[in-house]
Amino acid sequence: MTMIFNIPFIAVVAMIFIGLYAVLFKRNLVKMVIGISIIESGVNLFLITLGYREGGVVPIFTSAPSEVVKNAPGSMVLPVPQALTLTSIVIGVAVLALMLSLIMHIYEHYGTLDVRKIRGPEE
Amino acid sequence: MNWFELITLHSPPLIVAVPLLTAFLTPLVSKINEIVRNLFVLIMLCITGLLVLILGYDVLTNGIRTYVFGGGAPLPSGMNIPVRIMFEIDSMTIFMVIITIILAIICILYSWSFMKDQDGLDKYYTIILLLVTSIFGMELTGDLFNFFVFLEISCITSCALIAFYVHKKESLDAAFKYIVISSIGALFILFAIGLLYAQYNALNMATIANAIQFTFFDKIVLVLLVTGLAMKSGLAPMHMWLPDAYSSSPASVTFILVGATLAGLYGGLRVIFTIYGNQLLNTGFTFYPGLLIGIIITTLGVLSIFIGVFMALKRSDFKKMIAYTAVAEIGYMFLAIGSYLIGLALSVPDNPQMLVAGTYALKGGLFHILNDALDIGLLFLVAGAVYYATKQTSLNSLGGLARNMKYTTIFFLIGLLAVSGMPPMNGFASKLLIYQSTYQISPILSIIAIICSIMLLAVFVKVFQSIFLGPEIPSLKNVKEVPKSMLAAMALVACIIIFIGLFPNIIIDNLVTPAAEALQNTTSYISTIVGGA
Amino acid sequence: MSQMSKIVRTLSNIAFPFIMIFGFYVIAHGHLTPGGGFQGGAVVASGCIMLLVAYGSTWVFEKIKVSRLSVFESLGALGFIGVAFFGLLFGGWFFNNFLVRNGILFNIVPKTGSTAAEFNTAGVLPLMNFAVGVKVIAGLFVIVLVMAYASSLKEWKQ
Numbered sequence: 001m002t003m004i005f006n007i008p009f010i011a012v013v014a015m016i017f018i019g020l021y022a023v024l025f026k027r028n029l030v031k032m033v034i035g036i037s038i039i040e041s042g043v044n045l046f047l048i049t050l051g052y053r054e055g056g057v058v059p060i061f062t063s064a065p066s067e068v069v070k071n072a073p074g075s076m077v078l079p080v081p082q083a084l085t086l087t088s089i090v091i092g093v094a095v096l097a098l099m100l101s102l103i104m105h106i107y108e109h110y111g112t113l114d115v116r117k118i119r120g121p122e123e
Numbered sequence: 124m125n126w127f128e129l130i131t132l133h134s135p136p137l138i139v140a141v142p143l144l145t146a147f148l149t150p151l152v153s154k155i156n157e158i159v160r161n162l163f164v165l166i167m168l169c170i171t172g173l174l175v176l177i178l179g180y181d182v183l184t185n186g187i188r189t190y191v192f193g194g195g196a197p198l199p200s201g202m203n204i205p206v207r208i209m210f211e212i213d214s215m216t217i218f219m220v221i222i223t224i225i226l227a228i229i230c231i232l233y234s235w236s237f238m239k240d241q242d243g244l245d246k247y248y249t250i251i252l253l254l255v256t257s258i259f260g261m262e263l264t265g266d267l268f269n270f271f272v273f274l275e276i277s278c279i280t281s282c283a284l285i286a287f288y289v290h291k292k293e294s295l296d297a298a299f300k301y302i303v304i305s306s307i308g309a310l311f312i313l314f315a316i317g318l319l320y321a322q323y324n325a326l327n328m329a330t331i332a333n334a335i336q337f338t339f340f341d342k343i344v345l346v347l348l349v350t351g352l353a354m355k356s357g358l359a360p361m362h363m364w365l366p367d368a369y370s371s372s373p374a375s376v377t378f379i380l381v382g383a384t385l386a387g388l389y390g391g392l393r394v395i396f397t398i399y400g401n402q403l404l405n406t407g408f409t410f411y412p413g414l415l416i417g418i419i420i421t422t423l424g425v426l427s428i429f430i431g432v433f434m435a436l437k438r439s440d441f442k443k444m445i446a447y448t449a450v451a452e453i454g455y456m457f458l459a460i461g462s463y464l465i466g467l468a469l470s471v472p473d474n475p476q477m478l479v480a481g482t483y484a485l486k487g488g489l490f491h492i493l494n495d496a497l498d499i500g501l502l503f504l505v506a507g508a509v510y511y512a513t514k515q516t517s518l519n520s521l522g523g524l525a526r527n528m529k530y531t532t533i534f535f536l537i538g539l540l541a542v543s544g545m546p547p548m549n550g551f552a553s554k555l556l557i558y559q560s561t562y563q564i565s566p567i568l569s570i571i572a573i574i575c576s577i578m579l580l581a582v583f584v585k586v587f588q589s590i591f592l593g594p595e596i597p598s599l600k601n602v603k604e605v606p607k608s609m610l611a612a613m614a615l616v617a618c619i620i621i622f623i624g625l626f627p628n629i630i631i632d633n634l635v636t637p638a639a640e641a642l643q644n645t646t647s648y649i650s651t652i653v654g655g656a
Numbered sequence: 657m658s659q660m661s662k663i664v665r666t667l668s669n670i671a672f673p674f675i676m677i678f679g680f681y682v683i684a685h686g687h688l689t690p691g692g693g694f695q696g697g698a699v700v701a702s703g704c705i706m707l708l709v710a711y712g713s714t715w716v717f718e719k720i721k722v723s724r725l726s727v728f729e730s731l732g733a734l735g736f737i738g739v740a741f742f743g744l745l746f747g748g749w750f751f752n753n754f755l756v757r758n759g760i761l762f763n764i765v766p767k768t769g770s771t772a773a774e775f776n777t778a779g780v781l782p783l784m785n786f787a788v789g790v791k792v793i794a795g796l797f798v799i800v801l802v803m804a805y806a807s808s809l810k811e812w813k814q
Contacts, residue, residue, distance in 0.1 A: 023303065036306055036307065039310050086694070088313060095279060095302065097799045100803070101806075104803065109292050136751075143733075146733075147733040147734045192751040193743065193749055
């Protein structure tokens with residue numbers, strides 16, 4: 001039974017390594033960006049998994065059952081990991097937009113997205 | 124409470140908030156007039172500088188300060204651990220913040236004429252101010268996740284600034300390289316923060332430092348954090364983004380990028396000395412963790428020095444040479460910090476003079492942060508001035524500039540002497556501290572440091588000879604001296620360099636020693652938040 | 657980008673108001689239910705981007721100027737920092753929630769448990785959500801608009 005709860009963590013590690021593989025070994029710039037996105041999703045999944053508490057109540061104030069609020073306020077989950085994930089998603093969007101617009105400019109200059117052909121003049 | 128006390132109380136958030144407010148007001152102000160916009164940015168940064176001075180005076184006299192966002196006491200709502208975002212300011216923070224504000228003001232002053240002919244300048248100023256904000260945030264914050272957010276802001280804005288010359292291939296390459304490396308580094312850091320949160324249920328640095336056990340996960344966290352921050356600060360194996368980014372961005376941007384790099388270094392210091400500060404001499408292992416960290420950091424530092432110096436010797440591009448020198452200078456700082464850690468670990472049974480030597484190394488390393496920012500910065504400003512006047516950066520197509528650009532030549536000479544650690548300049552003071560102390564740790568380190576410093580001198584004498592001396596090149600006959608605002612910026616840096624070079628004790632006694640003590644004294648940082656201890 | 661077929665345009669016309677209302681609901685109720693400025697702003701911005709895709713970039717460029725959207729973006733950020741500064745002015749601390757349980761309008765302590773969504777219970781949080789929402793709508797839309805502009809420039813060159 002305890003094994004099942006480890007599955008998300010295995011998925012996290014797998015996603016991070018898949019992403020690193022894509023960044024390190026793929027030759028296409030867009031595929032590198034996809035790799036970074038996969039790493040980021042892995043880290044976000046990790047944070048979300050940390051936030052899971054067995055038997056916890058969703059910390060939405062207006063929809064929590066009133067007996068939970070009255071009797072066991074501690075069973076409401078502290079939503080810090082969710083807030084962290086959200087912030088990290090927002091940052092991820094900004095980084096993604098920046099990288100894609102850089103790629104657009106690079107494609108305009110070189111006419112290709114292959115890393116081997118995109119090389120600044122050596123001196 | 125009079126107004127001065129009020130300002131002192133609220134200065135930590137204002138130091139971050141004033142540049143942030145200015146950043147978003149700039150696009151609106153620039154609808155009026157260009158000069159109004161430039162003046163506005165400059166004045167707001169000067170106000171920030173005033174706030175930095177007030178805060179610095181307060182912290183250096185009264186000790187560590189905290190500021191909790193949205194609430195009064197450090198521990199609102201009666202919790203055992205701080206849940207709100209808070210700033211914690213000690214002398215080390217003050218040291219870095221002062222460096223940053225100097226860099227920021229000079230950068231704005233320099234870009235007044237340097238960037239005049241470019242378009243999209245209101246966005247340029249916005250992004251510069253956002254970068255300054257993020258550097259301040261990284262330095263002031265006492266919260267790990269907040270640190271990550273500011274780190275990411277600095278990554279994004281630096282990348283946008285590196286790609287400022289969108290029409291150039293090299294700057295696009297450099298920006299893409301930078302954003303890939305720094306976002307991977309930042310994700311490492313986020314993962315590490317998640318691991319720490321999972322174990323200790325806290326994001327506050329002091330709380331984590333108080334609770335840390337040095338378990339298996341903590342070792343992974345340490346590796347991830349140091350790797351991520353070393354990527355950001357351009358230590359040897361991860362240095363490849365740095366020369367490209369420094370050499371292909373505008374000179375004013377490079378000047379402030381040096382500050383961003385040093386903020387990454389500051390983060391590394393915080394991690395090693397504050398979060399893991401009490402675990403450096405953990406006795407549960409065959410040897411002290413501090414010794415291992417110290418040896419690794421020292422090795423990487425020496426590697427950085429070697430790579431920086433030798434690659435700088437090989438290049439024929441002016442800005443690339445300075446950029447590789449910047450790698451070498453980062454190496455000097457890490458060498459000093461690693462030497463302190465080794466000295467600390469060796470001193471434990473009965474060898475106190477090792478700790479004394481290590482402390483000197485730490486002071487030298489911290490002092491070198493200030494000196495590196497100014498020296499490398501001045502050289503980049505001169506490179507920008509040469510580029511502004513001639514539109515060339517290659518050594519082969521430049522020559523005889525001293526005839527027409529005499530002030531620039533003098534400033535380059537000052538920067539040259541300072542970078543290679545010659546006596547009347549500030550680089551001498553900090554490098555001497557590093558040589559002396561590393562000699563006691565291991566003579567080889569100090570010999571390598573001295574030899575590489577001499578080779579730096581050789582590099583720059585070659586540059587000086589081929590750019591400023593020699594026969595006049597016909598195409599450069601009509602070169603004019605650069606505008607006054609650029610000269611003023613360079614003169615300001617040169618004056619600070621000479622002042623520090625002549626009176627190094629003033630800076631060491633008033634800024635560097637408190638900073639080194641703040642780093643060494645982990646307990647007081649923790650007990651300010653957690654209490655008791 | 658040229659405009660798409662009539663079916664797509666009609667369907668996006670029908671869907672657009674619902675997306676807008678849902679997005680503004682998510683922004684406005686950010687302090688009560690999951691959501692907030694960023695999420696709602698992203699929903700609204702994607703609604704606008706749907707129109708961009710359906711009607712083509714030339715049609716949108718006639719209607720909207722990028723510079724005006726940038727002003728909105730700046731105003732959103734200024735609003736956020738401004739609220740924080742008001743906290744310093746009126747509440748005594750930066751980011752202080754000076755409106756909550758205060759004055760006539762906000763003097764409501766919400767009942768525990770399942771209640772009607774009372775809007776004026778969280779002080780400055782809705783204001784900050786609005787500011788972030790404005791910024792995110794303008795920001796995300798500007799990003800996509802500029803990308804569309806760049807690609808249409810390339811098509812025009814060819």
